[in-house]
Amino acid sequence: MDLDELYRVLRGSHIRARSIVDTIRDPLLVLDSDLCVISANPAFYRTFATHSEETVGLPFTDLGHGQWNIAELQALLSNVIPKSASVFDYEVRADFPVMGCRTMLISAQRVEHPDSRQRILLLSIVDATARRERENDQDMLIGEYDQRIRNMLSVMRALARQTRTQGQSAEAYRDALLQRFDALARAQEISTRGDARQLADLTARIMEPYLNGTSRVRILGGPPIALKATETVSLGMILHELSTNALKHGALSTSGGEVTIAWTSGQDDEGTSVVQLGWQERNGPAATPPSAPGFGTSLIAYSVRQELGGTARLDYGPDGLTAELTFPRV
Template identity: 60%
Template sequence: MDLDELYRLLRSSHVRATGIVDTLRDPLLVLGPDMTVISANPAFYRAFEASADETVGRSFTALGDGQWDIDELNQLLREVVPKSASIYDYEVTADFPHVGSKTMLITAQRVEHPDRHHRILLVSIVDATLRRRKEAEKDILIGEFDHRIKNLMSVTRALARQTSVKDRSAVEYRDDLISRLDALGRSLQIAAHRDTTSLTELTEQMIEPYRDGASRIEVVPGPQVPLLPTQAMSLGMVLHELATNALKYGALSGDGGQVSIGWTPEDDPDGMPMVRLHWNESGGPETAPPDSQGFGTKLIEVSMEHELGGQARLDFRPEGLRAELTFPQHG
């Protein structure tokens, strides 16, 4: 039986309220015209861990530690009786004795006894704490999803717009863009289902496509460094650009070249924990600083500075590229 059914039954018969309210699953109070509690059902006592002595005969506003003493709510309840009106789902969020923080929905209806000499007020209380929590979590999830989609689209547009088309065929442009999108996908996949990932795992995953079975890329074992999802995405793209550059022009472009990757934690002059990652190439063709800054180099520097809050130093030595990446350590 819900509150509406109880309301109709009480208006059409002489059935005592005390016997019926006990059957309702939600907490319910029966109030007199002066807002004094006439009775409460077992569901009310269970929900608020209260006793009849603490409830019956007391003013509604004095129940608990005064959580129901809300001016707007009391005004609505006092208007219900004289105007024969109703209120539905008035929300109350408060810390209740014994049960903690709760969000309650209040529904109240005036009932006039068939003899027209007695009036009571039925106040139904529904615990909406879990529902509101789930709604809040859903809103956060939707907001986060929207934020991530916008960020992903921004990155994708930037990759498409800035991937060089100069002196290149459509096929070359396509292949280069797809390669970068694949790298973005790998870094997102690594960070997708966890709060943090490790620098070791990210490095191994990002360089895996560039390994040819000859152990030409060595990841020097280093300390465990946790990475936030945003760090993993940005650093993953940086590692991809370094590996792509090595494959096209550097140590991985011919036989015998080697790449060594390692990192060490350290503090900056202000005492902030940092990570210094080294990318060292050797054994490949002689290298020299490029005549102009390409998109790959620009992406590395921008990602390190603006997205990771760090710095990239690229030293194009004749024996091979030396890259030093520094960024703040989290966790």
């Protein structure tokens, strides 16, 4: 109903009109031109644990413990009656008796009686604490996803930039790059599992293309090792580079070659809890150190040092490559 209809109800059926106001769930105040309280609905008294003797006749800014005594809010409300201004969802965050810290939204509108022309201010208060918390959680989630996307794009750019082009056809470059993107995607999938990020799951996911009924890749595993998101991506890319090298030049390039992956946990000489991840190739061609660091060895060295905060040892033996990665445990 519009205001004229509401006032006709107020004149003709006071009891009915009062019952309508009393059923409004949000706190409601009626203020005069001096911003003093004329009346309040039951929701106001119930919400703020007060009563009419502590409310009616007092300036709005004096209610409670001064939570509404805000100069900017008072200036806005002072313009409502004389200038027919409106206030919509002015936010007040304060500590309230019983309720504690809450976020309240203040809205105010001038109401004018159609006959007497008396002007009053109708002020409503909405508790938006839960809504604001949801919005803040959503903002944090969006920010986290934005950061993850930025990080992943940075990694993808680095992979594209570092993938070797010299002496390769366009198809070979494309295949190498897509394989690295695929490994990144599998590692990223594990990294989004929160507390469920486990080294065993990551190893199985990255090595999945090499696992079958007659697999020459054996994952011996080790104790449960929880991983941080950054560790998951870094270790995933390291395992991919090791497996790619084994397939091209190492144990997986020959029919009898084997790869074994295992890990242990313990303490280093300084008493820090560490994880030791081992990669061992057997029955493959002799491993020889590269004449110059390639992308794979550079990525392993950088990731272990910068992302994992650990060390990497690569041994080029007559039976194949052995790698030992040591990094702090979460």
